[in-house]
Amino acid sequence: MALIPIVNSGKYRIRNVKFGAIRDDEGALGAKGNSKSEELVWQITLNSDNSHTLTAIEATAPAVIGGPVTEVSKRFYISVENQSAQPVGWFLQPVLIGSDPRILYAIYEPGRKGHWELCSSDKKEPVKLNREPSDDENKPVPTHFTPEALWVFEHVQGDE
Numbered sequence: 001m002a003l004i005p006i007v008n009s010g011k012y013r014i015r016n017v018k019f020g021a022i023r024d025d026e027g028a029l030g031a032k033g034n035s036k037s038e039e040l041v042w043q044i045t046l047n048s049d050n051s052h053t054l055t056a057i058e059a060t061a062p063a064v065i066g067g068p069v070t071e072v073s074k075r076f077y078i079s080v081e082n083q084s085a086q087p088v089g090w091f092l093q094p095v096l097i098g099s100d101p102r103i104l105y106a107i108y109e110p111g112r113k114g115h116w117e118l119c120s121s122d123k124k125e126p127v128k129l130n131r132e133p134s135d136d137e138n139k140p141v142p143t144h145f146t147p148e149a150l151w152v153f154e155h156v157q158g159d160e
Helices: none
Strands: 010-016 041-046 052-057 069-072 075-078 089-095 104-108 117-119 126-128 150-155
Touching: none
Parallel strands: none
Antiparallel strands: 010 041, 010 150, 041 052, 052 089, 069 075, 089 104, 104 150, 117 126
């Protein structure tokens, strides 16, 4: 049974799944300088191609994400420092891990090439998420992700 994206348009807090010991400021998507990223609320728009446009809602001015998915100290975040002129459609890959009842998401940039492997929580057994066994470095599939790169989308009620 194939998993399909279930995040609809709306406002969400996007929190990191804490499989490992990570700092407080690495607990949510949208780390920007020394700001408390957990305060960021994102406007998510589901596009017709099943990609999503993520726009950070801030008190001062909204920031449209446009940088690459970046690895910083074994964690991933989407840069909001270098905003793009045009909104970027990001794809959310649903992932189920073991007995965790939540549907987690890996966020990846369209057109990124390379293998996509998800390490299990004990870091011993990689779980292949590529759709085809023949996927190679020249195919446009997401790059490597670890459990620290998975996100839970918490819907913000009201203010719709």
